Amino acid sequence: MKTVQFEYGSGFMPAELPDSADIFIPGETVKDPAHLEDPIAATREAILNPIGMPPISQSVSRGSKITIVFPDRVKGGSHDTAHRRVSIPIVLEECLKAGVEKKDIALICSNGLHRKNTEQELLEILGPEVFNAYYWEGQVTNHDSxxxxxxxxxxxxxxxxxxVMNKTVYDSDLVVMIGHTLGNPYGGYSGGYKHTATGITNWECIASHHIPRVMHRDDFTPVNKHSLMRQKFDQIGKWMExxxxxxxxxxxxxxxxxxxxIAVFAGxxxxIQPLSFEVADKRTxxxxxxxKYDIMMFGMPQNFHYGNGHGTNPVLMMQAIAAQIVRHKRVMTDNCVVICSSLCNGYFHDEEFPSYRKLYDLFQSEYHNTLVDLNKHIEYxxxxxxxxxxxxxxxxxxxxxxxxxTSCGHIAExxxxxxxxxxxxxPGFARGMGMKTRATFEEALQDxxxxTGExxxxxxxxxxxxxxAMHLGNKD
Structure with missing residues (x-):
C-alpha cells in the first residue's frame, strides 16, 4: 500500500491506496518546458516587435486614449515577475514615450461576472509602482457588467x-489585452479571445457560450481548443474588433x-492566439x-480558484469535480467513479457567492431532477x-x-x-447534489x-x- 495526501479544507487527508495506483502531480510527473530565464527582456522584445500589428510607438500619440485590460486575481499570480507586473510597465513606457498623456490611460480589470477585485488585490496584481501611479487618480477600475x-x-x-462590451474599451484608440495562455476546461485555454468574450462583457453575452447546449456537446468533453465554445469566443472577440x-x-x-x-507573444x-496555443500544447x-482508469481520486481545499468556499459550496464543488472529468476524460473509462475529499460543511460564502444558496435550494424542489432543469430560472x-x-x-x-x-457540474453526472x-x-449538502458520501477514502474505494469490479x-x-492543471492523454 502507499499513502497519498489529498487536499482537505486548509490541510490534507491521507489515503491508503494500492501499490498499483498511479499518481500524477502537475509539473512533477511530467516536467514543464523550460521557463524564460529573463521574462522582462522577452516580454519587451515581444511588445516592441508585435505580430500582425504596428508597434505601440507607431499607433499612438498625444491625445490618444489608451486602455490596458488585465485579468483578475483568479489567474496569473502576483509575484515580482508575474506576467501582468512585467508587461504593463513596458506598455505604459511605450505609450508615454510616444507622447500619450498619463491622464489618457485607463487600466481595467477584466473580472467579467467574477466578483470585483478589492483595492488590496489590485495592488498585489499590478505591483505598488503602477498601482500608486494610477489607482489614486481613478484610472484603475474593475469592469462592471x-x-x-x-x-x-x-x-x-x-x-x-x-x-455587449465595456464602453471605455470600445472608445479607446488602442486597447492592450494582457492575458495568460493556461490550460482551462472551458475551451482549452485562457487568454486570447476568451479574455475579451468573458472579461469585458455582460451576462447575456456569456450566456451564449456558458450554457448546456454548448457545454454538453461531445466537442466540449474531453477538453480541446476546437470546441463550439472556443469558436464562440473567437466569433465574439472578432465582432468586438x-x-x-x-x-x-x-x-x-x-x-x-x-x-x-514559458513564452510571450504580442500583436x-x-x-498570436494560434502561436501561444502551439507552445502551450507542449506543457498542457x-x-x-x-x-484507462476506473477511479479518479483527488482532494478539494476550501479556498481555491473562484475563492474562499469553492471547496465547500456544494454547487461549486460539483463544478470543480466536473472540471477534472473534462480535463482527464481521455484517460478514464466510460462512466468512471470519482472520489474526492471535501469539508462540505455548508459554507456557501454567501457574501462572495450571493446567488448560490438560492440556486442550491431551487435544485431541491420544483421538479428539478437534473442541474439543467435550473436554467428556466436564469432570467429570474x-x-x-x-x-x-x-x-x-x-x-x-x-x-x-x-x-x-451548474452547466459544468452536470458533466460529472x-x-x-x-x-x-x-x-x-x-454530508446532506453533497447528497443534495446527487453525490454519495463516505467518511474516508478507504471506505469510498471499497464501495x-x-x-468498477475488484x-x-x-x-x-x-x-x-x-x-x-494539465490535460491528461494516453501515451499512444
Missing part, C-alpha cells in the same frame, strides 16, 4: 449571439505550473497514461436587483455565474457512475468496487486544485 453608462450593446454577431474598427493589441504569456513564463489577438497536454436570478447590487458594490459574484457552474465525497462535515485502475491527482 451591469453599469449601462459604461457598456455598449453591439447587437448580435453573424452567429446570432448578443455582444469589427465594431470598434481596431484590433486588440494582445500580449499573452504561456505559463507553466507555477506561473512562470493582433487572432495572429501530457500524453502520459498507459491505460440574473435580473435580481439585490444580487446585482451585491455584485456591483459588495464584491459578490454576478448571479448568472452560478448557472455557468453525464460521465460518471458515481461521485463520492469523503470527510463531509454536513466503489460495486461499480482491482480497479486508480488515478490519484494530488494538487489537482492548488497547481495549474
Amino acid at each position: 451591469e453599469d449601462w453608462d459604461n457598456l455598449v450593446d453591439l447587437g448580435r454577431n453573424e452567429h446570432g449571439d448578443k455582444v 469589427k465594431c470598434m474598427g481596431n484590433k486588440f493589441f494582445t500580449c499573452d504569456a504561456v505559463l507553466d505550473t507555477f506561473g512562470k513564463q 493582433g489577438c487572432g495572429d 497536454y501530457a500524453n502520459w497514461a498507459t491505460k 436570478l440574473s435580473l435580481d436587483e439585490e444580487m446585482i447590487k451585491k455584485y456591483r458594490f459588495n464584491y459578490g459574484y454576478h448571479p448568472f455565474h452560478g448557472f455557468s457552474m 453525464m460521465n460518471t457512475k458515481a461521485v463520492y465525497i469523503v470527510g463531509a462535515q454536513e 466503489a468496487t460495486r461499480y 482491482n480497479p485502475n486508480i488515478l490519484a491527482l494530488p494538487h489537482a486544485f492548488t497547481r495549474a
Whole structure:
C-alpha cells in the first residue's frame, strides 16, 4: 500500500491506496518546458516587435486614449515577475514615450461576472509602482457588467449571439489585452479571445457560450481548443474588433505550473492566439497514461480558484469535480467513479457567492431532477436587483455565474457512475447534489468496487486544485 495526501479544507487527508495506483502531480510527473530565464527582456522584445500589428510607438500619440485590460486575481499570480507586473510597465513606457498623456490611460480589470477585485488585490496584481501611479487618480477600475453608462450593446454577431462590451474599451484608440495562455476546461485555454468574450462583457453575452447546449456537446468533453465554445469566443472577440474598427493589441504569456513564463507573444489577438496555443500544447497536454482508469481520486481545499468556499459550496464543488472529468476524460473509462475529499460543511460564502444558496435550494424542489432543469430560472436570478447590487458594490459574484457552474457540474453526472465525497462535515449538502458520501477514502474505494469490479485502475491527482492543471492523454 502507499499513502497519498489529498487536499482537505486548509490541510490534507491521507489515503491508503494500492501499490498499483498511479499518481500524477502537475509539473512533477511530467516536467514543464523550460521557463524564460529573463521574462522582462522577452516580454519587451515581444511588445516592441508585435505580430500582425504596428508597434505601440507607431499607433499612438498625444491625445490618444489608451486602455490596458488585465485579468483578475483568479489567474496569473502576483509575484515580482508575474506576467501582468512585467508587461504593463513596458506598455505604459511605450505609450508615454510616444507622447500619450498619463491622464489618457485607463487600466481595467477584466473580472467579467467574477466578483470585483478589492483595492488590496489590485495592488498585489499590478505591483505598488503602477498601482500608486494610477489607482489614486481613478484610472484603475474593475469592469462592471451591469453599469449601462459604461457598456455598449453591439447587437448580435453573424452567429446570432448578443455582444455587449465595456464602453471605455470600445472608445479607446488602442486597447492592450494582457492575458495568460493556461490550460482551462472551458475551451482549452485562457487568454486570447476568451479574455475579451468573458472579461469585458455582460451576462447575456456569456450566456451564449456558458450554457448546456454548448457545454454538453461531445466537442466540449474531453477538453480541446476546437470546441463550439472556443469558436464562440473567437466569433465574439472578432465582432468586438469589427465594431470598434481596431484590433486588440494582445500580449499573452504561456505559463507553466507555477506561473512562470514559458513564452510571450504580442500583436493582433487572432495572429498570436494560434502561436501561444502551439507552445502551450507542449506543457498542457501530457500524453502520459498507459491505460484507462476506473477511479479518479483527488482532494478539494476550501479556498481555491473562484475563492474562499469553492471547496465547500456544494454547487461549486460539483463544478470543480466536473472540471477534472473534462480535463482527464481521455484517460478514464466510460462512466468512471470519482472520489474526492471535501469539508462540505455548508459554507456557501454567501457574501462572495450571493446567488448560490438560492440556486442550491431551487435544485431541491420544483421538479428539478437534473442541474439543467435550473436554467428556466436564469432570467429570474440574473435580473435580481439585490444580487446585482451585491455584485456591483459588495464584491459578490454576478448571479448568472452560478448557472455557468451548474452547466459544468452536470458533466460529472453525464460521465460518471458515481461521485463520492469523503470527510463531509454536513454530508446532506453533497447528497443534495446527487453525490454519495463516505467518511474516508478507504471506505469510498471499497464501495466503489460495486461499480468498477475488484482491482480497479486508480488515478490519484494530488494538487489537482492548488497547481495549474494539465490535460491528461494516453501515451499512444
